[in-house]
Amino acid sequence: MTQCLIDGIRSTLSHWRRSFAIPRAISLTQKVSSITTVKQRLAAICHLFDWRVTGHVVSCNPVAPMKGPNYTTKQGKMTVLDATEAGQLLDSVDVRMPIGLRDRALIALMVLSFTQIGAALTMRVDDVYVRQH
Known part of the structure; x- marks a missing residue:
């Protein structure tokens, strides 16, 4: 420069x-x-x-004291599917390939546990508690 x-x-x-x-x-x-x-x-x-x-090209950062405009995020509500919509969504996934099985399992986990995708992807098998009826 x-x-x-x-x-x-x-x-x-x-x-x-x-x-x-x-x-x-x-x-x-x-x-x-x-x-x-x-x-x-x-x-x-x-x-x-x-x-x-x-890099010692300029002596100070003239932009450092600047503040951007205020911005706050609002928490949105999670959309909840009813039983028929959840069934239609699960049935629409093509399960002939392993990717489809994976996607269907993730969607089922998210629908049944009200989990968001980030939490579902980080789950381990030990995190699931299966209750016997």
Whole structure:
């Protein structure tokens, strides 16, 4: 990276910092940007400058004190299938191949135990308790 390019980036970022703040400037450059996109782009710029600081190209990270827009995630409700929908879903899986058997077993586990896919994939055989009737 040449000194001219570094100076150009530095002056651009200082202009953005003074006039808009970086998240606003990033969001203005795109037609539609979600809050998460703006935060991700700000993080990318911040990491770029962190890398340049560790390489002793710039003395400090001008983006480090910047904060992105606030964003909170809301917990969604799990969709519960009724018995007929679960049966239709299980019957729709092609079980002629081992992959189909695997998929059907995972779907059955998720439907019967109200488990999400991440938890189902990390389960071991010891995690399942079979109750005798």
